[in-house]
Amino acid sequence: MAIASVRPAAVAGQFYPADDLVLRTQIGEMLSSAVPLNVVYAPKAIVVPHAGYIYSGPVAASAFAAVAPLRREISRVVLLGPAHRMAVDGFALPAAQSFATPLGEVRLSRPDWLTLQDHPGVVVDDRPHAFEHCLEVQLPFLQTVLESFELVPLLVGNASSEDTAALLETLWGGHETLVVISSDLSHYHPYRQAQTCDRATIEQVLSLHGTVEHDQACGATPLNGLIRVARRHHLQPHLLDLRNSGDTAGDRSRVVGYASVAFCDQIPDAALHH
DSSP states (O other): OOOOSEEOOSSBTTTBOSSHHHHHHHHHHHHHHSOOOOSSSOEEEEEEOOSOHHHHHHHHHHHHHHHGGGTTTOOEEEEEEEOOSSOOSSEEEOSOSEEEETTEEEEBOHHHHHHHTTSTTEEEOSHHHHTOOTTGGGHHHHHHHOSSOEEEEEEEOSOOHHHHHHHHHHHOOSTTEEEEEEOOOOEEEOHHHHHHHHHHHHHHHHHTOSOOOTTTOTTHHHHHHHHHHHHHTTEEEEEEEEEEHHHHTSOSSSEEEEEEEEEEEOOOGGGGGO
16 A cells, blocks of 8 residues: 655654754764674674664664675665564565655665565555654664665565565675664563573574574564575674663663674685685
């Protein structure tokens, strides 16, 4: 179902600043404070949190800073996250042809938009996207670190990890494509309990084995899909940051966990001898 050709920013002024200058300044400060990724190969995929910037922005920034050296190379971003606002059966692709933020509009990849309509489980519907924050909050970061790119935004609902992996394979592309999975970790545990839970979840992700459950990560389905594809493509996950809202801007009685992970090509053995 179509609502408009441009999907307007729904959470500007709530999850992140609505003023473009304030937004640019905040993102610049978070990126400059991020710890650089110390690996030879650049990320093919990243996992990033999606809370308000004061809570999870510094954690997300570590992944986007790792992407910044690919500023001119990446021209297509495949962005998946969980549907929070409306039930989705399968995958929701917006009818809108661009997403707006205070930093401008991001166009959808028209060829992918057309092709995906024939993919099993994909429905075209603006309604799940209308007030959804998990994809939108990633866009100002992407608009800052990349020169120019087209977007493939999908909300994941009632779908299997296998179906999500198949969808990611369809969209995988080459070096021009960055895959972004939007997910927070555990929700509303006391601080120490959250640390234990989230560390165990990240160990699963880093091992590329096991199934992450929805009480471990709200974006468990797209995350599990990425893990499957990463195994197939021999990617190596690297933990960039792991914190929770008790570390950033919240109290420690009920926290939400955040992590940034970069999935990179493994370094060939031969390269290690040079």
